[in-house]
Amino acid sequence: MDDTIYALGTPVPSRAHPGAISVVRLSGPRAAEALIFLTERRAFERGHSARDPALPEPRRMTLRSLYDPKSGEAIDRGLVAWFEAPNSETGETMAELHLHGGRAVVGGALEAIAKLGFCRMAEPGEFTRRAFENGKLDLTRAEAIADLVAAETDQQRRQAMQQMDGALHRLYEDWRTLGLRTLAHLEAAIDFPDEDLPPxxxxxxxxxxxxxxxxxxxxxxxxxxxxxxxxxxxxxIGPPNAGKSSLLNLLARRDAAIVSETAGTTRDVIEVHLDLGGWPVVLADTAGLRESGDAIEQEGVRRARARAASADLRLLVLDATSGWQAERDKLVASTERWDGARDIVVVNKIDRASVADADVVPVSALSGDGLPELLGRIEQAAGALMQEGGAPPLTRARHREALVECQASLARALTASEIALAAEDVRLAMRALGRITGTVRIDELLDIIFRDFCIGK
Structure with a gap:
């Protein structure tokens, strides 16, 4: 980490969205030196050092002009700050330029840094990786930063903040402490077989x-x-022509699915992503559930049933004008994983026929009547699925894979025929657990984690 890196830490400005302020960040051993050269018109000629009075007081915003280090031309005037190592986000010396958000200003600033000759553009996630390398955060917190940047709903933001505050890190470290204590007991039995160990x-x-x-x-x-x-x-889910696609379009507030009076129009699963009451939702419209001699429609029905079985929540849409009670009973009985306490029966087309049943949600996908009640039921069901427990939840497939490996090693330890074998299995379990937080280093794993970050993080 001898290089000094730089990157734009805010969204790239465009002609349509220039932005009021853009922040350029630098990190590395020569970040403070770069700040001097960029904010002093004749810094090269005068040979300023990091102890020169031209350098602002650490951790304090200062108004400075930004210059091209070759021509001396002024690029912008804004606020600058620098942070001494190790008291910075990355643990290295850092500098920040808070500039106007126009494309010409940002482009000029990045070109000026490049002209210094001793800074390079950061790779995606390199700032966060350096923070990890310098012990400023563990891998679970690093992943939380990526989740926070990508959060699209309030609930996603709250979960990312909880993880960034160290909730998962503390849980996994508590488990690791318990495992290491167990391993110490096993090692003692191996190393001192003739000693009278505590009963x-x-x-x-x-x-x-x-x-x-x-x-x-x-x-x-x-x-x-x-x-x-x-x-x-x-x-x-539901029978053909019950209004499933119309309901999807109503919830999505756009024409995401083709609507037709012809039965069997929807042949494949159509997905839309929504924010319903702060919960991120993937809503899937499926083919109508019925017997058919058409091979393509049969495949659509098979996919519809598979999607219903794998979904977290099901909306069964029925037609208010055609014997919906009998249809409900038949489809509920044939739908795998139907949960009567959580899944929702929606009776559509109440603009044509009235519905009076407290166990269903009557709506009109044509007029929008009943939509607030349906949204309330969905949010209630989502809240029940996501109700907070005592421990922070698992968030990533990478964590799950390591924990499954840990479980398998612990299971072998319980049935091991020798103490040495049990100790080795517990040791493997702790290695798997340590990979989650980064206690056990695997560089290939780090490359995978940080490459999906945006540049500037």
Whole structure:
């Protein structure tokens, strides 16, 4: 990390959206030196150093002009600041330029830094990676930064903030501490076989591994975090011509699906992403559920049933004008994983026929009548699925993979025929757990994690 890196830390300005302020960030051993050269017209000739009075007081915003270091031409006038290592976000010396947000200003500033000759453009995620490398955050917090940048709903933002505050880190480190204590007992039994070890150590080891496995199993069963990152999957199902596609368009507030009086128009699953009451939702319109001799429609029905089975929540849409009660009973009985306490029966076309049933939500996809009530029911069901538990939820497939590996190693430790084998399995379990937070370093893993960050983070 001997290089000094730089990048635009705010969105790239465009002609339509220039922005009021843009922030350019620098990090590395020569960041303060770069700040001097950029804000002093004749800095090269005068040979300023980091101790020169031209350098502002650390951690204090100062009004300065920004100059081209070659020509001395003024580019902009804005606020600048620098931060001494290790008291910065990355743990290195850092500098920030808070400039006007026009494209010419930003482009001129980036070109000026490049002309210095000792700074290079940062790779995606390199600022955050340097913070990790310098012990400013662990991998779970680093991933939370990416989640916070990508958050589209209030609930996603809250989860990212909880993880960035260290909730997951503390949970995993508590487990690692318990595992290491268990491992220490096993190692003592191996290293001192002839010594009289304290009574009950075998029971403590067994209890520790059992407790750890139970807590990890409960964590793996908790899908709240992954649902919140990826979106709650809601499947719209029902017979043909009940108005499923019309309801999807009403909820999406756009024509996302083709609407036709011809039965079987929807052949494949159509998805839209929505924010419903702060919950991220992936809403899927599916083919009408009916018997058909058409091979393509049969495949559509198969996909509809599969989507209904895998969804977190189901909306069964029925036609108010045609015996919907009998249709409801038949489809509910044939729908895998139907949850009567959470899944919602929607009776459409109440502009043509009245519906009086407290167990269903009457709507008109044509007029929008009943839409607020339906949205309220969906938000209520989503809240029930995502209700907060005592522990922070698992959020990423990478964490799940490591925890499954940890569980398998702990299971082997419980049935190991020798103490040495049990100790090795517990050691492998702790390595898997340590990979989540970065306690166990694997550079290829770090490359995968940080490459998906945006430049400037």
């Amino acid at each position: 009950g150590i075998a029971d403590e080891v067994h209890a520790g591994i059992t407790q750890l496995r139970a807590e990890i199993a409960a964590h793996l069963d908790d899908r709240r975090g992954e649902r919140l990152r990826e979106g709650l999957h809601i499947a719209i």
